[in-house]
Amino acid sequence: MINGLKSLILFINFLFCFESSGYFESNADVYSKRNTNYLGYNKIRLDFEKKISNGIDFNLSLIGKNNFGLRYLNSEDFTPYNEKNNFHYYDTLQTVFFFIDHLFFSYNKSNFKLLMGKQPIYYGSGFIWNPINKISFKNVLDPNYEIQGNNAFRLHFFAQTYDFDLIIIPEEKGDEISLFTSIGSSIYNNYLRLHVFRYLNKTYKDNKLLYDLDNYLGLTYSGNLIFDIGSSFEVVKKINSKSLEWTVSFDYTFNYGLNIMYERFHQDLSYEYNSEYPIDLIQNYLLGFINPIGEDYSFFSLSYQIDDYNTISFQSINNISDKSSILIPSLYYSLYDDVDLSFYFYMFNGDYTTEFGLNDWAFKFRVQIYF
Amino acid sequence: MFIIYLFLFSNLIFNQSYESYSILDSIVNKLTPPTSKGIITQVNTSPVKKDRLFKYEYFADNVEGVQLIRYIFPKKVKNNSFLIKNNGKDIWAYFDRTRRIRKLGSHVSKQGLQNSDFTFEDLGKNNNWLTDYKIDLKKEKNDFIINLNIIDKKKSDYDKIIIYANVETLYPSKISYFKKNINEKTLFLDNILYNNSFLYAQTMLMKNNLTKTETKMIIDEVEFDVLFDNDIFNENKLQK
Numbered sequence: 171m172i173n174g175l176k177s178l179i180l181f182i183n184f185l186f187c188f189e190s191s192g193y194f195e196s197n198a199d200v201y202s203k204r205n206t207n208y209l210g211y212n213k214i215r216l217d218f219e220k221k222i223s224n225g226i227d228f229n230l231s232l233i234g235k236n237n238f239g240l241r242y243l244n245s246e247d248f249t250p251y252n253e254k255n256n257f258h259y260y261d262t263l264q265t266v267f268f269f270i271d272h273l274f275f276s277y278n279k280s281n282f283k284l285l286m287g288k289q290p291i292y293y294g295s296g297f298i299w300n301p302i303n304k305i306s307f308k309n310v311l312d313p314n315y316e317i318q319g320n321n322a323f324r325l326h327f328f329a330q331t332y333d334f335d336l337i338i339i340p341e342e343k344g345d346e347i348s349l350f351t352s353i354g355s356s357i358y359n360n361y362l363r364l365h366v367f368r369y370l371n372k373t374y375k376d377n378k379l380l381y382d383l384d385n386y387l388g389l390t391y392s393g394n395l396i397f398d399i400g401s402s403f404e405v406v407k408k409i410n411s412k413s414l415e416w417t418v419s420f421d422y423t424f425n426y427g428l429n430i431m432y433e434r435f436h437q438d439l440s441y442e443y444n445s446e447y448p449i450d451l452i453q454n455y456l457l458g459f460i461n462p463i464g465e466d467y468s469f470f471s472l473s474y475q476i477d478d479y480n481t482i483s484f485q486s487i488n489n490i491s492d493k494s495s496i497l498i499p500s501l502y503y504s505l506y507d508d509v510d511l512s513f514y515f516y517m518f519n520g521d522y523t524t525e526f527g528l529n530d531w532a533f534k535f536r537v538q539i540y541f
Numbered sequence: 542m543f544i545i546y547l548f549l550f551s552n553l554i555f556n557q558s559y560e561s562y563s564i565l566d567s568i569v570n571k572l573t574p575p576t577s578k579g580i581i582t583q584v585n586t587s588p589v590k591k592d593r594l595f596k597y598e599y600f601a602d603n604v605e606g607v608q609l610i611r612y613i614f615p616k617k618v619k620n621n622s623f624l625i626k627n628n629g630k631d632i633w634a635y636f637d638r639t640r641r642i643r644k645l646g647s648h649v650s651k652q653g654l655q656n657s658d659f660t661f662e663d664l665g666k667n668n669n670w671l672t673d674y675k676i677d678l679k680k681e682k683n684d685f686i687i688n689l690n691i692i693d694k695k696k697s698d699y700d701k702i703i704i705y706a707n708v709e710t711l712y713p714s715k716i717s718y719f720k721k722n723i724n725e726k727t728l729f730l731d732n733i734l735y736n737n738s739f740l741y742a743q744t745m746l747m748k749n750n751l752t753k754t755e756t757k758m759i760i761d762e763v764e765f766d767v768l769f770d771n772d773i774f775n776e777n778k779l780q781k
Contacts, residue, residue, distance in 0.1 A: 191616060193638075281772065290640040316639050326777060333777050354777075359631045361644050361776075392644040400646020423648050478585055478593045478656045507594070507615035540617040 188218035188230070193540045198239075201516075201532035203247075209239035209263070215271070225279055229289075231272035231319070237263040249456060250447050250463065250492070251522040259456060272319045285324040291337065292317065293352075294417075295361075295392040295402035298469050298487075299435035299462075301415035302388045302404045304348070304369045305339060307461040310487060311498070311516075331355055341370045343381055360393030365406070374453045385409040398422070413438040419469075427476075433469040441465075443491045446523040463525055466490035479504045487526065494520025494527045508540040561678035565671060565687055567711045568704060573603040573666040574739050579763035580613070585657050586755040595655050596761075600773060603666045607774040610654070610664075622779045623654070628665035635779035642779050651698060657756035658726055658747040662698070673697050683708050699725075712740045724750055739765040 198210035218230040245259035274287030294300025298313045306317040323338040337350040348370050354363035365388035373380045388406035395401040400421040407414050419433035439460065441448055447455075447463060455463045467490060473483035481502040488495040500514040514534040520527025578600045585593040596614035601607070608625040612618040620637035629650040635642050650661045673696040674689035689702040701719035706712060716728040726749045730742035745758040772778050 191619060283778070292639070292641045295644070314636075314639060328772050328775050328777060333775070335777075356626075356631070359627060359647065394647045398646060398648040398650075400644075400648060402644075421646055423646075423652055425651055427652075475656065477587060477590055479590060508617050510617070540615070 188220045190216060190218050191541065192216040193538055195536065195538045197534065197536045199532060199534050201529045203529050207240045209237065209241070211235050211237045217272075222275075226275060226277050228275045229272050231270070232268065233271050234266075234268045236266045241265070245452070245456070246522070246528070248528070249452050250525055250528065252446050252449055252452055253523065254446065274319070281328045283326040283328070285322070285326075288319040288321050289324065290317065291320050291322060291324070293335075293390075294404055295390045295419075296404050296417035296435070297419055297421075297431065297433055299417045299433065299467065300404060301406045301417055301435070301437060302365055302390055304367070304386075305337070305350070307458075310462055311496075343370065346370050346381070346383060360391065363390045364388075365390065372457070372459045374457055374459065375450055384411070427474055429471070429473045429475075431469070431471040435467045435469075437465055439465050447492075462489075464489040464491040489520075489525045492520065492524040494518070494524035496526045510538045512536040512538075561676040561687070562671065564678060564685060564706075564711060565676055565689075565704075568687070568706050568713055569667050569670060571710075571712050571740055573601070574741075574765050575602070575604050576767045576769065577601050577739075577763060577765050578767050578769075580761045582759040582761055583655065583657055584757040584759070585655070586757070588753045593656075600767075600769065602769060602774060605774070606666060608664055609774055612655075618655070623661070624774060624776055624779055625650075625661055625665060626774070628668065629660075629662040632661055633776040633779060640780060642776060644776070653756075658749045658754055659756055659758065663728075663747075669697055670702065674702065680708065684714070685711070710740060712742070726750060736763055736765055
């Protein structure tokens with residue numbers, strides 16, 4: 171008991187020597203399928219940063235979460251229904267859990283930056299879909315939300331006109347690594363980045379887990395191709411394969427504050443949607459080996475900032491492959507400087523075998539308090 | 542005789558236009574000194590909503606045409622940064638909560654910084670005043686009144702700008718921006734102070750005459766002639 175108390179005091183003392191920030195978030199979802207269900211969570215995120223010496227920083231982020239409401243999910247709640255195979259998969263959401271999201275140090279020396287540990291890794295020019303990024307996937311329904319950190323070694327070199335990035339990811343297979351390299355430069359207000367990488371692809375097929383070490387070549391662009399319209403694209407080609415993935419997006423903000431955005435995404439999954447998704451594809455989707463499940467998507471968004479405190483938006487995501495879609499009207503309200511409220515309504519269109527036909531409608535309420 | 546008059550007249554015109562140009566050039570340089578850094582408080586005021594307060598660190602290298610803004614208050618936007626290159630044409634945003642760096646389209650340069658009445662373009666060096674406008678200079682009591690009329694309407698958002706600058710210091714006290722002959726917004730520069738040999742307005746108030754909103758920028762700390770690290774204005778180093 172005393173030892174436990176001592177450890178707690180030491181741990182608190184350890185945390186208090188850091189510069190800290192974070193937020194509390196409470197989220198509730200209600201959705202209607204055959205019945206109306208609700209589920210939600212309360213979450214706290216604590217970010218700590220410590221400058222150890224000139225150029226060396228240490229970062230730690232802790233997340234604590236407790237789930238409430240529906241906690242026993244079956245596959246039909248979050249994956250397209252497969253009638254032919256009568257496929258079922260069950261999952262349980264833990265009531266309370268804690269985890270380390272980030273735990274890394276960075277070392278800056280002249281033109282080099284080195285990062286080591288569990289760290290946030292984001293790159294790519296697309297708003298929702300980043301086929302160039304095989305490391306972290308965004309949530310299609312919430313692309314601005316944070317993504318969990320990844321264990322990696324990263325070395326960044328900055329020159330006057332270009333930068334070079336190297337990321338090494340240890341794979342859970344234990345005898346291979348994924349290796350990502352890229353070089354980027356700005357040319358007349360346009361930014362281009364060339365990517366060459368080797369990635370350990372994981373596939374679940376016929377009750378077996380298969381590994382393939384594949385090489386890729388990619389290019390990302392962001393800038394203004396015509397007039398002042400924001401434009402970006404990503405294209406990735408698997409070498410020695412026909413597989414090609416790409417994203418194209420355009421956005422524009424009018425002088426009176428209306429923002430309009432369109433994004434189109436394509437990936438090759440070597441299947442044809444025929445009234446339902448193949449069982450192997452659903453398995454790979456559940457295991458997180460592919461994301462998203464469809465081959466072709468489009469996204470359209472209209473958002474208008476009414477004032478400092480209120481933003482309304484209408485978003486539509488279409489799975490072109492299975493012809494399902496969601497329309498999401500939302501309201502973002504800033505109650506105080508550090509308190510935000512968000513309201514989302516989801517209108518699903520499609521049958522239960524499609525990606526966005528899982529539910530009839532859903533509603534989300536979220537409050538975020540920053541400290 | 543006619544040729545002599547023509548010569549004298551053209552010489553007079555040339556001298557006047559040269560004087561106007563050099564005075565405007567001095568004003569532009571005084572408004573945006575070569576390098577500076579500081580802490581600025583931004584207050585957005587609206588007739589129907591309560592005031593909104595932000596605080597940010599500001600780094601500017603106006604020789605290279607780059608500015609970096611890093612928010613320190615409120616906590617919700619702490620460490621969010623904007624890197625403005627090529628005098629507002631090239632904007633990079635960094636969102637600390639999600640650790641994402643994103644290049645914004647140049648249409649954003651016409652938008653207000655954190656919903657303020659200052660656009661990203663307003664923060665940069667206004668070299669286009671010297672090239673895209675016809676300059677007309679008048680002197681009234683202690684002020685130069687400089688009328689700028691756009692030559693090619695496609696080149697700037699404002700078709701007319703009127704600058705009121707002190708005759709002795711050449712530091713402006715008021716700048717009015719016009720669109721389609723409507724005075725859309727006016728910038729008032731107050732509490733003009735010296736820091737070493739540099740003049741600066743401690744308080745800048747931008748009044749939007751259409752929306753009746755106002756944004757006040759108050760300089761809390763400032764330093765001029767700053768030697769920056771090579772990579773401070775690098776988009777890949779926006780992440781702290």
